[in-house]
Amino acid sequence: MQEINNLWNIILEKLEFSVSNVSFVMWFKPLKIVDFSDNNVLYLAAKSTFAKNQILKNYFDNLKSAVEEVFGDNVDIEILDPNEEANYISKNHPTSAVKEVESNKNPFNPKYTFDNFVVGKCNQTAYAAARAVAENPGKSFNPLFIYSGVGLGKTHLLHAIGNYLRDANPNMKIKYVTCEQFTNDYIESLGSAGKTKTYSEFRDKYRNCDVLMVDDIQFISKKTSTQEEFFNTFNDLHQFGKQIIISSDRPPKEIETLEERLRSRFTMGLIQDMQPPDFETRVAILRKKCQIEKYYISDDAVSMIADRIDSNVRELEGMLSKVCFLSSLIGKTMADVDDVKEAFSDRFEEKNEGGSNADQIISAVCEYFQISKDDIVGKKKSKEIVEPRMIAIYMISEMLELPLVSIGKIFGGRDHTTIMHARDKISVEMKSNRKTQTFVNEIKKMLTSG
Numbered sequence: 001m002q003e004i005n006n007l008w009n010i011i012l013e014k015l016e017f018s019v020s021n022v023s024f025v026m027w028f029k030p031l032k033i034v035d036f037s038d039n040n041v042l043y044l045a046a047k048s049t050f051a052k053n054q055i056l057k058n059y060f061d062n063l064k065s066a067v068e069e070v071f072g073d074n075v076d077i078e079i080l081d082p083n084e085e086a087n088y089i090s091k092n093h094p095t096s097a098v099k100e101v102e103s104n105k106n107p108f109n110p111k112y113t114f115d116n117f118v119v120g121k122c123n124q125t126a127y128a129a130a131r132a133v134a135e136n137p138g139k140s141f142n143p144l145f146i147y148s149g150v151g152l153g154k155t156h157l158l159h160a161i162g163n164y165l166r167d168a169n170p171n172m173k174i175k176y177v178t179c180e181q182f183t184n185d186y187i188e189s190l191g192s193a194g195k196t197k198t199y200s201e202f203r204d205k206y207r208n209c210d211v212l213m214v215d216d217i218q219f220i221s222k223k224t225s226t227q228e229e230f231f232n233t234f235n236d237l238h239q240f241g242k243q244i245i246i247s248s249d250r251p252p253k254e255i256e257t258l259e260e261r262l263r264s265r266f267t268m269g270l271i272q273d274m275q276p277p278d279f280e281t282r283v284a285i286l287r288k289k290c291q292i293e294k295y296y297i298s299d300d301a302v303s304m305i306a307d308r309i310d311s312n313v314r315e316l317e318g319m320l321s322k323v324c325f326l327s328s329l330i331g332k333t334m335a336d337v338d339d340v341k342e343a344f345s346d347r348f349e350e351k352n353e354g355g356s357n358a359d360q361i362i363s364a365v366c367e368y369f370q371i372s373k374d375d376i377v378g379k380k381k382s383k384e385i386v387e388p389r390m391i392a393i394y395m396i397s398e399m400l401e402l403p404l405v406s407i408g409k410i411f412g413g414r415d416h417t418t419i420m421h422a423r424d425k426i427s428v429e430m431k432s433n434r435k436t437q438t439f440v441n442e443i444k445k446m447l448t449s450g
């Protein structure tokens with residue numbers, strides 16, 4: 001199967017030359033081999049039905065000829081959408097071969113390297129710490145704890161360390177998991193029939209490594225037995241000088257229900273934050289991305305994107321590929337500011353029902369709850385103020401999709417994590433609490449009725 005994947009990569013390389021870059025990135029790169037065990041039919045999985053249809057309609061000939069060049073001309077190609085893929089897999093269980101590849105495969109995204117990470121004021125210390133750890137695992141900062149808001153490069157840095165270590169020392173045992181995977185692994189190891197055996201497998205897996213990375217540790221909150229297990233794993237590894245690297249969307253002191261002893265373990269090494277990039281760094285990130293993905297886009301257009309999205313690199317990148325995609329759909333060779341405006345226009349329509357701005361939302365919330373604007377953006381902590389404040393934060397972030405940092409500024413310079421907590425709290429309540437739903441809906445009505 002490994003060989004098939006290598007051959008598939010050769011097919012991809014051929015396709016890269018036969019279609020435009022954007023088409024390649026949009027349609028072909030995401031394709032995955034599902035099965036080729038009979039050597040007659042190549043089953044490929046597309047990311048969506050739309051993607052499948054695009055390929056069938058516009059690019060099937062390109063695909064067919066690239067496949068024929070590599071596999072010969074007696075191979076049929078079947079493209080499956082996600083539903084069909086699930087059906088296929090449950091009926092045919094083709095995955096023994098595929099799974100093997102999956103489990104052996106490099107867990108690190110080859111694009112998430114140090115070289116591809118743009119360093120600015122916002123992240124230079126975290127970058128330097130990550131590099132130090134990669135160059136001297138177990139010896140510089142242990143653990144290394146990196147935190148930031150979403151989409152600011154935590155996972156990228158963890159993978160960069162992983163890629164670096166793998167290159168420098170192919171025999172090193174590096175374990176990378178999300179907190180969720182760790183939790184699930186642990187729970188599974190307790191639940192199944194051959195209990196002791198699977199638990200010992202779990203132990204081996206996590207304690208037999210030279211470097212352990214756990215991404216998004218904040219999800220460990222509340223799962224006390226998992227915390228206990230992680231605590232023990234941590235101690236074992238740390239004691240033998242094994243490197244531990246952790247990422248989180250907030251500092252340890254803000255992870256609710258994190259046990260004190262675990263919190264204090266985290267402070268043994270270095271706790272380092274990353275902030276949203278400034279304008280110049282955002283431009284540099286976009287340029288880097290263009291270079292990697294071979295996008296063609298004017299300088300003005302890049303600046304415009306960097307100007308309009310200021311807190312989340314993932315969104316920044318998403319907007320860049322959307323702009324280039326829209327531009328390629330109408331046959332342009334280089335994306336420009338018109339494409340940027342176009343790309344932003346539906347984003348605005350989707351999100352901003354009624355065309356309100358932050359000020360109008362705040363006014364409506366204040367009017368509804370009969371409190372003053374000074375109070376809602378101020379420091380008071382009484383319940384009568386805090387609840388409206390959180391609702392206003394939630395509504396602004398939902399309706400305007402403003403970056404957390406900007407919302408923080410509106411609310412008297414509050415930190416982005418505070419804003420995030422408020423938003424998340426209300427969004428949970430919106431699913432479970434009638435009263436909150438009524439508040440929000442009535443305020444929305446006030447906004448749309450002018």
Ligand code: ADP
Pocket residue numbers: 112116117118119123148149150151152153154155156157285288313314317
């Ligand atoms: P997080 O884990 O913090 O939510 P990610 O590491 O997933 O964020 O980053 C989101 C996207 O932004 C990724 O594609 C990543 O490569 C990119 N990215 C984030 N920061 C940078 C940076 N400083 N330079 C280049 N790309 C970045």
Ligand code: MG
Pocket residue numbers: 154155156215216
């Ligand atoms: Mg991440």
